[in-house]
Amino acid sequence: MEPIRNFDQLTSHLKTLNKRKRIAVVCANDPNTEYAIARALDEGIAEFLMIGDSAILEKYPTLKKYPEYVQTLHIEDKDEAAREAVRIVREGGADILMKGIINTDNLLHAILDKEKGLLPKGKILTHLAVMQIPTYDKLLFFSDAAVIPRPTLQQRIEMIWYAIHTCRHFGIEQPRIALIHCTEKVSAKFPHSLDYVNIVELAEAGEFGNVIIDGPLDVKTSCEKTSGDIKGIVSPINGEADVLIFPNIESGNAFYKAVSLFSHADMAGLLQGPICPVVLPSRSDSGLSKYYSIAMACLTSCGSETANDISQLSNCKS
Amino acid sequence: MEPIRNFDQLTSHLKTLNKRKRIAVVCANDPNTEYAIARALDEGIAEFLMIGDSAILEKYPTLKKYPEYVQTLHIEDKDEAAREAVRIVREGGADILMKGIINTDNLLHAILDKEKGLLPKGKILTHLAVMQIPTYDKLLFFSDAAVIPRPTLQQRIEMIWYAIHTCRHFGIEQPRIALIHCTEKVSAKFPHSLDYVNIVELAEAGEFGNVIIDGPLDVKTSCEKTSGDIKGIVSPINGEADVLIFPNIESGNAFYKAVSLFSHADMAGLLQGPICPVVLPSRSDSGLSKYYSIAMACLTSCGSETANDISQLSNCKS
Structure with missing residues (x-):
């Protein structure tokens, strides 16, 4: 498979699979x-189960274009x-x-329920965006x-696996995975930079398989070769990072908001850890960004054929 | 004075002042x-005292174009x-x-010397970039x-003053000064968001004079009105921030590197606190960025007429 290098290629690839993933909204x-x-309906990549107040769902005429691919389930109470x-x-009824418009905390409450939720123990x-x-x-x-907010070493390792x-x-x-910091210097003043040393050692020992992991590196050196050249930094990332792992939530969020605003970047994002991809857009995400998130979920979903076996699905990530 | 809205206007404004600031490099x-x-020599905004190995300085022919505005002082040892x-x-010999190419720590060592340095006690x-x-x-x-790395409340207040x-x-x-966080929510999980509440109260009480300070806000809401509108956020910043105060160095640095790389932004930056502006470029800064930093320093320097009175200069900031 050729690498997918942009969102158009993502949609094209999904269309070649000719399989609609089932999404519970x-x-x-x-x-x-x-x-x-x-x-997503137009592109033929998904079908939907709309769970909520059907009086509200009635208001969306476009959803009626594909009655065979849109089901509704009327439940007024949002938590329910x-x-x-x-x-x-x-139970395998959706991938x-x-x-939609439900408070994130309320949806997370259902996802994180220890007995009836979607997050396997230990995950x-x-x-990941x-x-x-x-x-x-x-x-x-x-x-x-x-x-x-502040990933531990173990959490960082999991983030890298996802x-x-x-x-x-x-x-x-x-x-190519860059572990982000302000500079390339390791310092006890910044404990995450010490974690990075551990992670790079694990990667060099082959623990993560066929990947390149390096850091600490700054955003510029990770994504532009000439920045590293000027500084005399030799990194196997070579200014061609595929993944940036940020030291904390503030830096990841500042990066995301700044690049989406000032560079007109489009974004997709998913929760990682649950047995299935969870599309959890933020309120200010554009319609396009929400569509790309659906497409990313369709690509990374393990498929409904195994969705009724939670233990199997939880292994599907690694 | 009309606000300076870009770096061309900065140069134009400095040229109208018709005064060369004296820079020790x-x-x-x-x-x-x-x-x-x-x-800076061509634009007529500065004159230079080049301190270092004059054999190296000899190699730069452009500096010979303006012999009346370039002096050299031969000192081989970098610390000296x-x-x-x-x-x-x-002593007032430069503004x-x-x-140049000296290790930042070595230059800071001289600047921070308690007896003979440039940072007034308590500063x-x-x-600031x-x-x-x-x-x-x-x-x-x-x-x-x-x-x-992690500003205290007092340090944040000083940063805002600068x-x-x-x-x-x-x-x-x-x-318009935005106090940056991932969201607009205040939470004890993020101590800086509690600091922000204090700072906004001080601003509302008039402690900072004629300014608008609000936060926590994310980068997007601070710099784009529609992002706030979608989220239902009403802020006096109104998506028109002049200043972003970041919660920590990782987020500020990720912002700076991402925007300079992916949005092709030009940058200027200065150390704040010393009795005079200090241009301390990073190794990978472009020539243009270094020039803009010089221009910013020329604009914000208090002028050599008072440079021999440290106590006076240290008040010049507030």
């Missing part, structure tokens, strides 16, 4: 979500809708979970701009 | 520094050159200090991407 109730769903969506995913919940930046010649993955797994779905044989 | 020894100095430059600034050392982003319609100041003072030099009557 909780409380769809905004024009951007409607746009994303309508686009969230629990039902999670139950359906657990992907998507948030960590984190966020991917940007198409007009001034970068391939997709750029990054984590974590949304969930874990990123590797997702890169494989995108056809990237040997992902 | 320690160990100039790279083509980008030479470009910056030659440009740094100490001498600091002494000259203290601005600039780093904090921090970094300004970017010209092609997709933003004015200059955007930010702090601190380079010096203080930013206000610099904005005034740029003709911005009422600077």
Whole structure:
């Protein structure tokens, strides 16, 4: 498989698979979500189970274009809708979970329920996003701009595994993963830079398989070879990072917001850790960004054929 | 004075002042520094005292174009050159200090010397930068991407003072200062968001004069009104921030590197706190960026007429 280098190629690739993934959407109730769903229906990559107040769903005419691919399940109470969506995913009735206009905390509550939720024991919940930046010649993955404030070493290792797994779905044989800091210097003043040393050693020992991991590196040196050359930095990343692992949520979030605003980048993002991809867009995400997130979920979903076996699915990531 | 909205206007404004500021440069020894100095000489905004190995300085022919505005002082030892430059600034022999190819730590050592240095007692050392982003319609100041890893409340307040003072030099009557976080929510999980509440209260009580300060806000909401509208956020910043105060050095640095790389932004930056502006470029800064930093220093320098009175100069910031 050729690597998928932009979102158009992502859609094209999904169309060649000729298989609609089934997405349970909780409380769809905004024009951007409607746009994303309508686009996914048009492209033929997904079918939808709309869980929520059907009086609201009635208002979206585009959803009626494909009656065979859109089912609705009327549940007025939002928490109940969230629990039902999670139950359906657990039982194999959907491949992907998507948030509409429900408070994130309420949906997470259902996802994280120890008995009836979607996060296998021992798995960590984190966020992986991917940007198409007009001034970068391939997709750029990054984590974590949304969930874990200060990742521990173990959490960072998990974040890297999720990123590797997702890169494989995108056809990237040997992902280049940069561990981000302000400089290339390791210092006890910045404990994450010490974690990075551990992670690079693990990678060099082959623990992560066929990947290139290096750091600490700054964003510029990770993504532009000449910046490293000027500084005299020799890194196997070579200014061609596929993935940026940020030291903390503030830096990941500042990166994401700045690049999406000032570089007009498009973004997709998914929660990692649950047994199925969870599309959890933020309120200000564009319709296009929500559609790309659906497409990313369709690509990385393990498929409904195994969705009724949670233990199997939880292994599907590694 | 009309606000200066881009770097061309900065140069034009400095030319109308028709006064060359005197810059002591320690160990100039790279083509980008030479470009910056030659440009400042051409524009007529500065004169230079080059301190370092004169055999190296001899190699730069452009510096010979203006013999009346370039003096050299031969000192081979870099630490000694740094100490001498600091002494000259203290005694009023220069308005601005600039780093060439000397290790930052070595120059800082001379600047921070308690007896003979440039940082008045009680002042904090921090970094303030300004970017010209092609997709933003004015200059955007930010702090601190380079010096203080985790600012305390007091340090944040000082950072804001430096930013206000610099904005005034740029003709911005009422600077809009956004206190950056991932969201607009205040949470004890993120102590800086609690600091922000304090700072906003101080600003509302008029402690900072004629400014607008709001936060926590994310980068997007700070710099784009529609992002706030979608989220239902009403902020006096109104998507028109002049200044972003970052929660920590990782987020400031990720912002700076990402925007300069992916949005092709030009940047200028200065150390704040010392009795005179200190131009301390990073190795990978372009010649243009080094020139803009010189221009920013010329604008914000208090002028050599008072440079021999340290106590007076240290008040010049507030």
